[in-house]
Amino acid sequence: MRLDKYLWFVRLVKTRALAQALIEQGHLRIDGRPVDRSHATVKPGMVLGFPLHDRVRVLRIELLPMRRGPAAEAQACYTDLDPLPPDEHRREQPDASSS
Template sequence: MPLRRWRGSGVADTLRLDKFLWFARIVKTRSLAQALAEGGHLRLSGRIVDRAHAPVRIGDVLSFAVHGRVRVLRIEALPARRGPPAEARMLYSELVEGSPLTSEGGGD
């Protein structure tokens, strides 16, 4: 799997959040990734993210809700490009298997 190069020497240690979401095929387009990040719908290592350009690193934990399920992912690698789906799945590991969202009602 190709790793992201930085100025011709070494491997980059960060990548923009929106690019990671798109490269890892979590969203279909980069503009959707930007909207998801800027809407405050993502948490990166426990902190709410509201910037598409927030840096992600290997080992960061990303959590978000999509299609009525909560996904929690650990970033395993930073890609150099948007590759095929099989390659994209190797960029992260699923920590929580998409648990459904529930609403806690207070009244009986």
């Protein structure tokens, strides 16, 4: 499956065009190798790493989705390898008002 289609199908981005833009920035990695082509092929077992929404996401592909389904179905297609949940990332950042 194409990388841009995968990111869109599993609801990590809202549109396929946004997925293509994210990939073309050159910050996305597949199994540690930089990728800048939307048509790169992804398969189960591969690990994706990329910055998204003020944090770095590290995901292992578990399944290739057949469609862009509901969120629960999309989340079953990958495992988040980040040890901290999203709310913990916000707590770790220093508070600007305390300076």
